[in-house]
Amino acid sequence: xxxxxxxxxxxxxxxxxxxxxxxxxxxxxxxxxxxxxxxxxxxxxxxxxxxxxxxxxxxxxxxxxxxxxxxxxxxxxxxxxxxxxxxxxxxxxxxxxxxxxxxxxxxxxxxxxxxxxxxxxxxxxxxxxxxxxxxxxxxxxxxxxxxxxxxxxxxxxxxxxxxxxxxxxxxxxxxxxxxxxxxxxxxxxxxxxxxxxxxxxxxxxxxxxxxxxxxxxxxxxxxx
Numbered sequence: 001x002x003x004x005x006x007x008x009x010x011x012x013x014x015x016x017x018x019x020x021x022x023x024x025x026x027x028x029x030x031x032x033x034x035x036x037x038x039x040x041x042x043x044x045x046x047x048x049x050x051x052x053x054x055x056x057x058x059x060x061x062x063x064x065x066x067x068x069x070x071x072x073x074x075x076x077x078x079x080x081x082x083x084x085x086x087x088x089x090x091x092x093x094x095x096x097x098x099x100x101x102x103x104x105x106x107x108x109x110x111x112x113x114x115x116x117x118x119x120x121x122x123x124x125x126x127x128x129x130x131x132x133x134x135x136x137x138x139x140x141x142x143x144x145x146x147x148x149x150x151x152x153x154x155x156x157x158x159x160x161x162x163x164x165x166x167x168x169x170x171x172x173x174x175x176x177x178x179x180x181x182x183x184x185x186x187x188x189x190x191x192x193x194x195x196x197x198x199x200x201x202x203x204x205x206x207x208x209x210x211x212x213x214x215x216x217x218x219x220x221x222x223x224x
Contacts, residue, residue, distance in 0.1 A: 031053045031073075032053055033053075035078075036058070038056070038058070039059070039061070040054075040060075040061045041060075041062045043063065044064070045064065045068060046068070047068045048068075049070045050073070053072075053073065053075070054075045055076045056077045056080070058078055058079045059075050060080070060082070061075075061082045062083050063084045066084050068084065068090050069092070070092045072094040075095075075097040077102060077122075078100045079101045080099075080100065080102045081103045082103075085108040085130075086108045089112070090112045091113055092113060093113070095117050096117065096120070097119050099119075099124070100123075102119045103126075104117050104126045107167070108131070110128060111133050112134040113138070115138035115139065115140075118141040118143070120141065120160060121143045121160035122160075124142040124160040124162050124179075126140055126163045128165045130168070132165060132171070133169075135174075138171050138176075140177040142160045160179060163179065164181075165177075166182075166183055166202075168187075169183055170187070170188045170220055172191035172192070173191045173192070174192045175195070176194045178194070182200055183195075183199055184199060187203070190207035193207050193208060194211060199211070203216065203217055204216050204217075205218055
């Protein structure tokens with residue numbers, strides 16, 4: 001009798017453990033939305049194998065007439081927006097938002113590969129202009145993630161800064177764009193470049209670690 005009781009207890013434990021495993025797997029695979037007034041809009045857009053995780057209130061993900069495949073959206077905070085404008089194609093792109101009143105905007109007619117957009121800390125944003133090409137393993141981040149303070153004044157010295165990429169910018173594979181960078185129009189950024197400062201001049205090629213101007217007075221086309 002005692003053995004039967006122990007057996008039934010173990011059986012029930014395993015049963016509930018299996019249920020929890022299946023639920024956790026589904027949450028992990030499909031994502032979740034926790035909070036109030038969160039809106040997800042795919043307007044005339046095709047989507048496949050995307051994951052959406054939202055933990056907060058009054059957040060918006062809006063995709064307009066675009067193709068979104070294997071993308072990952074993570075929002076932790078309130079009043080945040082991830083916007084993708086018309087005729088853009090995203091494949092394997094990850095959006096990471098942490099904080100309040102944050103925005104990531106992808107302009108019209110852009111292509112973005114398996115890259116990472118991290119808008120972190122309140123009121124920061126990443127803005128990508130129209131007609132941009134973003135290769136794979138490109139990394140953009142508005143924050144250092146951890147606070148650094150001046151020892152004497154006790155004031156923080158590394159606040160978040162927004163990133164602004166203008167129109168028709170081609171960013172090669174493995175480029176890292178750090179907080180506060182602004183790029184002008186019709187710029188090419190060569191593979192592996194690390195950008196720690198702004199280049200507002202138009203029609204240039206940028207490359208190197210740290211980045212510098214390699215050539216001026218250029219333009220580029222999508223055609224090979």
